[in-house]
Amino acid sequence: MKASRLLHLLLLLQTRQRITTTELATRLEVSRRTILRDVEALSTAGVPVYAERGRNGGIVLLPGARLNASHLEPRELEALSVAGLDSAQLETLRLSAVRESAALKMAARQGPASESRDQPQLSDLVLVEGNAWFSESDAGVDVADLALALRGRCQMRILYRRSGEEQDSTLVVDPYGIVAKSGRWYLIADDHGTGRLFALARLRKFETLNAPATLRPDQNLRSVWATLKERTESPGKFSVRVRLKESRLDLARRILGTRIHEVTDADKGWCTATIGYHDIESVRQLLQFGDNIEVLAPPSARARIHQLAKDLADRHCTD
Structure with missing residues (x-):
C-alpha cells in the first residue's frame, strides 16, 4: 500500500537523512522509478525531501527537518499518497482537511522558518493545478462515495451513457479505481475482461454488488490506465493531409497534440501537416479552425468536411 510505503520511506530518511535510491528500492521492495515517484509526490506535498544526482547522490531529507511521520494519522498519510491532486480534487475526495492537518504537523516538526528554512521548499516554488482551464466538476456521481465503494474490491453495476448515445446502458464491471485527468474523473474497469475508461460525467449511478471483482492477475x-491512455492518445490509422496557416500552428499543436505530425516549413504563410484519426468522422474536429485550414487528402475526408461545412452554412442561412 502506497501510504505505508511513504511512511516507511520517511522514517528511513529521518534516521539517516541520505540513502541511495537503489537501497531504498531494495528495502521497500519496489523499483527505483517508484521510489523517485514517491519522492516527487512527497516534495509536492511539502515534505523537504529530494533526489540528489551524482556518484554520491541519493534521496535526501533536508538537514534540520525532523519529521516524525508516526504522528500522522492514516487518513493524513492517504492524503499524502495522492499528493499529485490539486486542492479542488482533494476536496472532491473529501481529503482537503486531512491534507491541511498533515501539512501543519510537518510544519510544526520542522521548527521556526528562521531555523530550518535557509532556502525555499519545493512547495513554495511549485504549484500543481490539475484542472483544465474554464472547467467545472462534471462528475455525475459523488466521487468520494465512489472511491469509498471501490475499497471493497467488488463488482459494480453502473448506469452509463456512452458517448454519442442518448440512452443509458446498464453494465456490470470489475473496477480497478478512478483517475483524475485534466480536471475530469474516470472510472477504470474491466468490461467482460477488457479494460475500459468510463467518464464520470456520463456515469449516472453505481451499485456495489456482493461478488468480488474479477481482476486480471497481471494488471492493476x-x-x-497506461494502456488505455496510450490507446486514446495514439494518432490512429486514418491519416488526413491538411494545409494550415502558420499563425495557427501553435494552436493546432495544443488542440491536436500527438495527432499532428509531419509538419513542413511554411511557404507564403501556410504549412502542410498530417493528422491521425481513428475514423473519418473525427475530421469534424477540424471545423474549429475555420478558414485557417484546408483538407487536402484523402478525397473522402475532403468530401466529408465539405458536407459538414455545407450543413453548417445551411443551418445558419439568414434567408
Whole structure:
C-alpha cells in the first residue's frame, strides 16, 4: 500500500537523512522509478525531501527537518499518497482537511522558518493545478462515495451513457479505481475482461454488488490506465493531409497534440501537416479552425468536411 510505503520511506530518511535510491528500492521492495515517484509526490506535498544526482547522490531529507511521520494519522498519510491532486480534487475526495492537518504537523516538526528554512521548499516554488482551464466538476456521481465503494474490491453495476448515445446502458464491471485527468474523473474497469475508461460525467449511478471483482492477475490501476491512455492518445490509422496557416500552428499543436505530425516549413504563410484519426468522422474536429485550414487528402475526408461545412452554412442561412 502506497501510504505505508511513504511512511516507511520517511522514517528511513529521518534516521539517516541520505540513502541511495537503489537501497531504498531494495528495502521497500519496489523499483527505483517508484521510489523517485514517491519522492516527487512527497516534495509536492511539502515534505523537504529530494533526489540528489551524482556518484554520491541519493534521496535526501533536508538537514534540520525532523519529521516524525508516526504522528500522522492514516487518513493524513492517504492524503499524502495522492499528493499529485490539486486542492479542488482533494476536496472532491473529501481529503482537503486531512491534507491541511498533515501539512501543519510537518510544519510544526520542522521548527521556526528562521531555523530550518535557509532556502525555499519545493512547495513554495511549485504549484500543481490539475484542472483544465474554464472547467467545472462534471462528475455525475459523488466521487468520494465512489472511491469509498471501490475499497471493497467488488463488482459494480453502473448506469452509463456512452458517448454519442442518448440512452443509458446498464453494465456490470470489475473496477480497478478512478483517475483524475485534466480536471475530469474516470472510472477504470474491466468490461467482460477488457479494460475500459468510463467518464464520470456520463456515469449516472453505481451499485456495489456482493461478488468480488474479477481482476486480471497481471494488471492493476496504473497498468490498465497506461494502456488505455496510450490507446486514446495514439494518432490512429486514418491519416488526413491538411494545409494550415502558420499563425495557427501553435494552436493546432495544443488542440491536436500527438495527432499532428509531419509538419513542413511554411511557404507564403501556410504549412502542410498530417493528422491521425481513428475514423473519418473525427475530421469534424477540424471545423474549429475555420478558414485557417484546408483538407487536402484523402478525397473522402475532403468530401466529408465539405458536407459538414455545407450543413453548417445551411443551418445558419439568414434567408
